[in-house]
Amino acid sequence: MSIAVTAQTLSTWSPLAVLKRSLSAIFTGLVNVAEANSRYHEVQNLQAMSDEQLAKKGLKRDDIVMHVFGHWM
Structure with a gap:
């Protein structure tokens, strides 16, 4: 049995992709807090x-x- 790893899977877990998702989530959270104020x-x-x-x-x-x-x- 072989496991196929696609370029999409690799790019999803690249350090830059993870950083981008993390910063996006933080920014979205801050906007939500500000809008609730x-x-x-x-x-x-x-x-x-x-x-x-x-x-x-x-x-x-x-x-x-x-x-x-x-x-x-």
């Missing part, structure tokens, strides 16, 4: 407002992230 949703809601609505709140579009995450920066 209530501050992310606040930024999204403020970004969806018009410039006039932001001005009524005393904000400029460029200041949204600093306004939401200001105490962390």
Whole structure:
């Protein structure tokens, strides 16, 4: 009985392929954590407002992230 090893199998387990999958999983996890954060949703809601609505709140579009995450920066 012989075992056939294809190029696809070898490339799947190459160190670079494993590193790429690992980094991709880490990045995806970080994005999921960030999106679950209530501050992310606040930024999204403020970004969806018009410039006039932001001005009524005393904000400029460029200041949204600093306004939401200001105490962390």
